[in-house]
């Protein structure tokens with residue numbers, strides 16, 4: 179029998195367990211929906227805020243060993259324009275998750291509310307942007323602020339709310355537990371790791387914002403460890419994210435406890451066919467080991 183790789187994101191059924199991560203293909207409906215055409219079970223938009231935002235001065239992206247460093251500064255057209263794109267995706271039956279950010283719990287709630295009214299099936303709270311201090315540091319590293327933010331969003335939105343966790347904290351489990359207690363329906367682990375590059379000719383930081391977020395295979399072991407630790411204490415679903423470029427990476431995250439995985443930098447390096455490759459690889463792994471449902475793999479690395 180053909181193994182079933184369908185999974186769920188809280189109440190949402192996904193045909194496949196691979197999701198396009200935030201910030202990779204921007205905000206246009208036409209571009210985002212291509213990921214689904216190539217096998218993604220859902221897509222996450224670039225993070226959107228209340229008002230349009232220009233972002234940081236360049237350079238915005240630089241290659242790093244086995245990864246990418248980026249400091250975009252959350253450029254986005256604001257929720258009003260974004261809502262039109264979300265609506266288009268929803269009309270096309272694309273499972274769209276809106277990534278939202280704000281400068282206060284109220285901002286997050288307003289943006290999340292508009293995004294879900296426009297048709298986003300879930301929202302992912304970006305409390306972990308490594309390049310905009312107010313968000314990644316003042317909100318995302320403060321347990322009380324995270325709790326307040328989740329509560330504010332949950333009070334306004336009746337769709338599943340996922341919290342995208344930062345690895346740039348002392349204790350990721352503590353932030354996740356506070357999110358769950360405040361009503362979060364799931365977590366995405368992890369956002370990028372703060373890093374930088376210096377140009378030895380100019381003797382200056384390469385990125386316009388100096389510090390950026392490191393993504394790609396370089397951070398996979400960190401992400402996997404976070405998912406493994408989170409699975410031990412959380413009852414809500416975990417979406418694995420960080421350096422997944424092959425079906426084997428994806429299976430590792432499932433075994434660590436994730437019920438689905440996001441792919442971002444992998445799309446930039448390998449193109450959209452990565453979704454089909456990872457989905458097919460997971461299915462043949464399951465077939466070879468006689469697993470029928472994806473859920474049977476989840477958390478298996480924790481057995482004794």
Ligand code: DHB
Nearest residue numbers: 250251252307309370391
């Ligand atoms: C940016 C936001 C992120 O969440 C991230 O991981 C990296 C960069 C940004 O827009 O600068």
